Amino acid sequence: MFTYDMSKAGSESLYHYLYQCIRKDILSKRLESDSRLPSKRSLAQNLGVSVVTVENAYAQLLAEGYIYSLPKKGFYIAQIQAPAQTARTAAPAKRPLKSAHRHAPNDEPESLDPKYIADFASNAADLESFPFSTWAKITREILCERQADLLRVSPSEGIFELRRAIAHMLLEFRNIRVEPSQIVIGAGTDILYGLLLQLLGFDKCYAVEDPGYSKISKLYSQYNVDFCYIPVSAKSFVDELEKSAADVVHLSPSHHFPTGKVMPIAERYRLLSWATASPNRYIIEDDYDSEFRMSGSPIPALQNIDVLDKVIYLNTFSKTMTSTIRLSYMVLPKPLAKKFHEELSFYSCTVSNLDQYAMARFMEGGFYETHINRTRNLYRAKRDALLKAIQKSKLSKLATIYEEDAGLHFILGVDTDLSDAEFCKKAEAKGVRIRALSEYYFEAEPSLHKFIVNYSSVEKDSMPRAVQVLSSIVG
Amino acid sequence: MFTYDMSKAGSESLYHYLYQCIRKDILSKRLESDSRLPSKRSLAQNLGVSVVTVENAYAQLLAEGYIYSLPKKGFYIAQIQAPAQTARTAAPAKRPLKSAHRHAPNDEPESLDPKYIADFASNAADLESFPFSTWAKITREILCERQADLLRVSPSEGIFELRRAIAHMLLEFRNIRVEPSQIVIGAGTDILYGLLLQLLGFDKCYAVEDPGYSKISKLYSQYNVDFCYIPVSAKSFVDELEKSAADVVHLSPSHHFPTGKVMPIAERYRLLSWATASPNRYIIEDDYDSEFRMSGSPIPALQNIDVLDKVIYLNTFSKTMTSTIRLSYMVLPKPLAKKFHEELSFYSCTVSNLDQYAMARFMEGGFYETHINRTRNLYRAKRDALLKAIQKSKLSKLATIYEEDAGLHFILGVDTDLSDAEFCKKAEAKGVRIRALSEYYFEAEPSLHKFIVNYSSVEKDSMPRAVQVLSSIVG
Numbered sequence: 001m002f003t004y005d006m007s008k009a010g011s012e013s014l015y016h017y018l019y020q021c022i023r024k025d026i027l028s029k030r031l032e033s034d035s036r037l038p039s040k041r042s043l044a045q046n047l048g049v050s051v052v053t054v055e056n057a058y059a060q061l062l063a064e065g066y067i068y069s070l071p072k073k074g075f076y077i078a079q080i081q082a083p084a085q086t087a088r089t090a091a092p093a094k095r096p097l098k099s100a101h102r103h104a105p106n107d108e109p110e111s112l113d114p115k116y117i118a119d120f121a122s123n124a125a126d127l128e129s130f131p132f133s134t135w136a137k138i139t140r141e142i143l144c145e146r147q148a149d150l151l152r153v154s155p156s157e158g159i160f161e162l163r164r165a166i167a168h169m170l171l172e173f174r175n176i177r178v179e180p181s182q183i184v185i186g187a188g189t190d191i192l193y194g195l196l197l198q199l200l201g202f203d204k205c206y207a208v209e210d211p212g213y214s215k216i217s218k219l220y221s222q223y224n225v226d227f228c229y230i231p232v233s234a235k236s237f238v239d240e241l242e243k244s245a246a247d248v249v250h251l252s253p254s255h256h257f258p259t260g261k262v263m264p265i266a267e268r269y270r271l272l273s274w275a276t277a278s279p280n281r282y283i284i285e286d287d288y289d290s291e292f293r294m295s296g297s298p299i300p301a302l303q304n305i306d307v308l309d310k311v312i313y314l315n316t317f318s319k320t321m322t323s324t325i326r327l328s329y330m331v332l333p334k335p336l337a338k339k340f341h342e343e344l345s346f347y348s349c350t351v352s353n354l355d356q357y358a359m360a361r362f363m364e365g366g367f368y369e370t371h372i373n374r375t376r377n378l379y380r381a382k383r384d385a386l387l388k389a390i391q392k393s394k395l396s397k398l399a400t401i402y403e404e405d406a407g408l409h410f411i412l413g414v415d416t417d418l419s420d421a422e423f424c425k426k427a428e429a430k431g432v433r434i435r436a437l438s439e440y441y442f443e444a445e446p447s448l449h450k451f452i453v454n455y456s457s458v459e460k461d462s463m464p465r466a467v468q469v470l471s472s473i474v475g
Numbered sequence: 476m477f478t479y480d481m482s483k484a485g486s487e488s489l490y491h492y493l494y495q496c497i498r499k500d501i502l503s504k505r506l507e508s509d510s511r512l513p514s515k516r517s518l519a520q521n522l523g524v525s526v527v528t529v530e531n532a533y534a535q536l537l538a539e540g541y542i543y544s545l546p547k548k549g550f551y552i553a554q555i556q557a558p559a560q561t562a563r564t565a566a567p568a569k570r571p572l573k574s575a576h577r578h579a580p581n582d583e584p585e586s587l588d589p590k591y592i593a594d595f596a597s598n599a600a601d602l603e604s605f606p607f608s609t610w611a612k613i614t615r616e617i618l619c620e621r622q623a624d625l626l627r628v629s630p631s632e633g634i635f636e637l638r639r640a641i642a643h644m645l646l647e648f649r650n651i652r653v654e655p656s657q658i659v660i661g662a663g664t665d666i667l668y669g670l671l672l673q674l675l676g677f678d679k680c681y682a683v684e685d686p687g688y689s690k691i692s693k694l695y696s697q698y699n700v701d702f703c704y705i706p707v708s709a710k711s712f713v714d715e716l717e718k719s720a721a722d723v724v725h726l727s728p729s730h731h732f733p734t735g736k737v738m739p740i741a742e743r744y745r746l747l748s749w750a751t752a753s754p755n756r757y758i759i760e761d762d763y764d765s766e767f768r769m770s771g772s773p774i775p776a777l778q779n780i781d782v783l784d785k786v787i788y789l790n791t792f793s794k795t796m797t798s799t800i801r802l803s804y805m806v807l808p809k810p811l812a813k814k815f816h817e818e819l820s821f822y823s824c825t826v827s828n829l830d831q832y833a834m835a836r837f838m839e840g841g842f843y844e845t846h847i848n849r850t851r852n853l854y855r856a857k858r859d860a861l862l863k864a865i866q867k868s869k870l871s872k873l874a875t876i877y878e879e880d881a882g883l884h885f886i887l888g889v890d891t892d893l894s895d896a897e898f899c900k901k902a903e904a905k906g907v908r909i910r911a912l913s914e915y916y917f918e919a920e921p922s923l924h925k926f927i928v929n930y931s932s933v934e935k936d937s938m939p940r941a942v943q944v945l946s947s948i949v950g
Contacts, residue, residue: 127623130622132618140614143607147605150799151602153798187827190823202698219821219822323823324626326662344697347665347694350665350801351827354614354799354830355827
């Protein structure tokens with residue numbers, strides 16, 4: 001390792017060649033996550049290049065999120081998810097707690113309120129992390145260069161360039177192999193659910209997870225469509241599903257919101273088998289925050305093991321970019337894609353051409369990958385700061401952190417006599433907004449004294465104060 | 476007239492003061508449409524200012540579309556719609572034919588195809604007319620100045636600034652007085668129809684116009700909702716409506732697509748009276764191209780004469796800007812707006828914040844008004860060129876132009892033995908795409924040998940050749 005033949009750099013700049021070599025080794029997992037890189041001086045000596053060359057290569061890797069630095073310790077390999085199939089689990093040295101981290105699913109309309117010390121109820125993206133300058137530059141370029149295309153009506157399913165970029169990304173990051181013609185772009189997952197209802201039928205019964213995201217059942221109930229709740233905490237989700245009248249099941253098997261559960265592989269196969277029992281049965285897989293898995297074995301998408309065209313894969317750019325650019329997509333099995341083109345393509349695409357072309361270029365230019373890597377590191381640093389603040393406070397003795405293997409939130413179990421509502425009310429009165437897990441239950445027996453900690457929008461500096469507030473309520 | 480007191484210009488530049496004075500007289504109709512302005516020299520002399528001052532004022536008025544110029548003749552007052560209530564009808568001198576002009580309604584997914592000499596089937600906007608540089612500038616400004624707002628989740632009904640700008644415009648251009656809280660923004664009218672179905676009920680029967688825009692009935696049929704057709708050519712539309720089981724009627728009373736009919740005022744009152752007979756009854760008024768009425772008395776919106784909260788007003792920026800920015804809106808009567816906020820505000824707004832803020836600034840900065848004036852003049856010039864080309868060709872003896880009082884298309888009645896399908900096929904084979912009126916009928920007896928001429932996207936230079944093609948088929 002680190003024995004690159006620098007004479008092969010050719011016409012390329014040395015630093016860029018070195019950056020590429022190390023990047024390749026990180027992506028192929030030849031370099032292990034959280035292992036330390038050689039010091040700049042020693043690597044420069046070994047390779048026979050100047051220290052500045054190594055410095056520049058490291059700076060580039062750092063900027064793009066492939067490596068991270070620890071003060072006075074040096075540079076370490078970041079945990080990179082791509083290609084997902086070979087990612088390794090390794091908790092970085094000195095991390096105080098290995099923990100669950102996940103955030104609320106798509107499109108929840110919540111906003112940051114400056115009056116809070118910390119708003120753990122908001123799943124908004126970090127304000128600082130949005131790549132405004134790149135996005136503005138690309139938007140400008142598109143407005144200059146693609147004027148005729150900007151006025152040409154988009155196909156109902158979205159502009160080809162964006163669907164191609166998404167297909168490419170799905171292959172690279174999730175090892176999902178699909179054709180651009182299977183992809184449908186929509187202005188948010190609400191829109192896609194609405195299209196799916198028309199595609200799968202208003203006469204079907206839709207199963208949703210309990211606890212879960214209330215928006216989905218609200219939507220089904222608005223459309224006067226039959227739906228039922230399936231308890232996530234049941235011994236077997238699929239057993240409960242079998243007992244129900246459901247034709248279509250809506251779930252997030254890789255990381256359930258809000259509990260953070262991961263559906264075991266055996267259950268996944270049983271789920272696919274459930275779907276084959278009737279031509280009406282389908283699985284809607286919402287893979288909403290797969291980009292932010294920071295540790296744990298990669299969970300293959302259901303779509304990945306589906307060979308019978310039963311899985312509809314759904315995802316969004318709300319989490320990775322911002323929910324205020326309205327951009328979600330679904331991947332339809334080929335027979336359903338055909339049906340979509342025959343029956344639903346009279347609808348206009350709901351996303352503006354400018355947003356579609358900008359996102360396509362953002363992805364094709366490699367900016368999306370860079371951005372994901374950077375924000376993953378940012379959120380990891382936030383998580384670590386929060387966990388450290390908890391560990392340092394008396395809260396550490398009164399609370400348990402549930403380490404479900406998830407995205408941008410974790411569950412905080414608290415030893416308290418207060419009701420969940422009282423706890424949240426007291427916290428809010430003291431400037432910390434937080435929501436109880438029990439709020440997300442519909443019919444199942446709720447799990448009490450557990451709270452959802454979304455940390456993505458919370459400033460690191462506010463975390464010790466926020467933890468102090470929570471401690472004062474418990475103690 | 477033209478006797479302005481230039482000493483009142485104060486600190487303003489003289490040319491800008493003069494521009495404002497003339498603009499005011501044009502908008503107040505003190506200056507009549509199509510009347511000639513004094514020559515620059517004579518006005519300069521009368522007002523005691525330099526010719527350059529008058530030149531600059533005229534240039535500004537010309538650029539913004541308040542006046543137009545005829546080569547070697549001078550400057551004339553353009554036909555301006557605002558304020559709509561006092562607009563005058565006056566055919567400009569030397570216009571060969573007074574004619575209907577209207578275009579297909581919202582969101583039809585059609586695109587320009589370079590292989591055609593002329594595509595009269597496309598209702599796309601003129602490629603050259605989109606204000607790219609202003610739009611790009613505003614987009615850049617928003618990306619720089621409103622970063623925190625861009626990441627703050629929009630309310631379900633849309634961002635306040637845009638709803639305020641729309642309310643202001645509706646008052647100014649259509650004399651419709653509404654509160655921003657009654658307005659709901661959506662990524663296209665499809666989205667708004669979907670929301671209205673949820674608001675008014677899936678159990679209602681929806682009436683649509685026959686002939687009409689097939690998308691609307693396709694949508695109702697996708698949702699398995701009862702709907703019926705009401706013949707537009709009937710002696711009384713409302714009589715037919717009374718005979719039907721309809722609860723909700725969907726129509727464009729100010730200018731029906733595709734026939735170009737205008738609903739007489741007596742029928743309008745009867746329609747409102749029909750709606751009062753049951754609390755379930757509502758009128759969906761699609762006012763899709765009211766901005767492009769170029770002549771004829773202004774038709775007040777139904778919304779304007781509704782005092783019983785029965786009219787839902789719908790419009791879009793697809794025609795005035797481009798359908799590839801997905802921006803439509805509806806105005807709900809206050810009780811329905813309340814219901815929307817209570818029951819449907821869990822949905823995410825479907826338009827990106829950037830598009831919403833950009834459009835709000837575009838309107839508030841006066842650019843929208845300027846743009847509408849400019850494109851109205853552009854389309855008028857296109858219409859005139861096309862009518863002139865027809866008049867000059869032998870087609871003038873074999874065809875009738877139906878002068879319905881409408882937007883960006885007219886109806887061409889042709890004296891031919893060919894079937895409508897044969898006519899369109901022959902035209903297409905020779906490079907002219909055109910659609911028959913009869914294609915838009917559902918159950919009613921179609922009116923034959925009539926064709927819809929959308930001229931908005933056709934180049935002026937291609938028009939003589941296109942007319943020649945049509946002539947050769949008829950003759």
